Amino acid sequence: DHGSRRSAQDLGRLLQFETLIADLSSRFIDLPPDEVDREVEDGLRRVCEPLGIDLSVLWQWSAAAPGVIVPTHAYCTEEGLRPTEPMRQEQYPWSIEQVLAGRLITASSIEDLPAEAAVDRETCRRFGIRSALCIPLSVGGEPPVGALGFNTLRAQRDWPDSLVKRLQLVAQVFTNALVRRRHELSLQESEARLREAADLAGLGFYEVDFGARAVFVDDRFAEVCG
Numbered sequence: 455d456h457g458s459r460r461s462a463q464d465l466g467r468l469l470q471f472e473t474l475i476a477d478l479s480s481r482f483i484d485l486p487p488d489e490v491d492r493e494v495e496d497g498l499r500r501v502c503e504p505l506g507i508d509l510s511v512l513w514q515w516s517a518a519a520p521g522v523i524v525p526t527h528a529y530c531t532e533e534g535l536r537p538t539e540p541m542r543q544e545q546y547p548w549s550i551e552q553v554l555a556g557r558l559i560t561a562s563s564i565e566d567l568p569a570e571a572a573v574d575r576e577t578c579r580r581f582g583i584r585s586a587l588c589i590p591l592s593v594g595g596e597p598p599v600g601a602l603g604f605n606t607l608r609a610q611r612d613w614p615d616s617l618v619k620r621l622q623l624v625a626q627v628f629t630n631a632l633v634r635r636r637h638e639l640s641l642q643e644s645e646a647r648l649r650e651a652a653d654l655a656g657l658g659f660y661e662v663d664f665g666a667r668a669v670f671v672d673d674r675f676a677e678v679c680g
Contacts, residue, residue, distance in 0.1 A: 471620050474500060478624065482631040490635045491527065494628050498529035501624055505617075508607040509535055509583075512591075512628060514600035516540070523550065523600065527628075535607070545577045549588060553601045558622075559588035560613045585610045589622055591629040599633065 478497050485493060498510050512527040525537040543550055548571040552559050561567050562585050564578040578586065585606040590598040602625045658675025662668075671679075 470504070471617075475620065475623050475627065478627050482627060485631065487635045487638050490631050494527045494631065495529065497624070497628065498527060501621070502529045502604070506606070506611070507604050509603075509605040511537055511603050511605075512600065513541060513603070514591075514632070515598075526600075531607075544573070546574045548574045553588065553590045553598055556590045556592060556598055558590070558618070559586065560618065561586045562612045563610050582607050584608070585613070587613050587618065587621065589625040591625055591632075593629055593633050599629065602628065 478500075481493055481497075482490070494512065498512070501507070502510050507529075508531045510529045511525050513523045514526045516522040516524050521543070522540045524540045528536045530536050541550070548568075549559060564575050564583060564586060567575045567578075583605045587604040589602045589604075591600045591602055592598045602621075604621065658672055658678045660669055660671040660675050663670070
């Protein structure tokens, strides 16, 4: 009957989604930092298109301006919908409070948002948002580094637990990749500053690998030690 066919279709979509999540995870393994942004945006597209999600935005707290959350990656059915400005606290005060507390936000209709989210509801209406899901992004119990939002604009939609859990896995894949990229870039910047300081001071470096019973030295150290 119709119900059985619908259940079979839903099961098929979930199985396809499991395959997609596994593929996304594998793509970010050992991915160079300069390729992470491209893969995240492509991943958003691959997730949103089959689900009929019109707009998805990955927001991150700005390192340069604490308290400001900026759109860094997005998928949208119309390019004009892509956000370019930071999210202002006064636009989504309740939502930002929930994200900072690590709480998930689900709304099949923006009318389902609680009374204390009145400002957020009005902002959603202004941007044409009909349904919303917002997932805080964090790693290892640390405070959220941002949020991943999924929105529909043309029609309302439900967010069943089975789908939300899988979208949370997608969000975790993206978060791990972005945090690792941020760490690698920070390490590269630190190493560059250290090399510049060493050159100015005329220092050399060495590294001892006790397991391999080996010592590695740079050219300056070799020159100093003869």
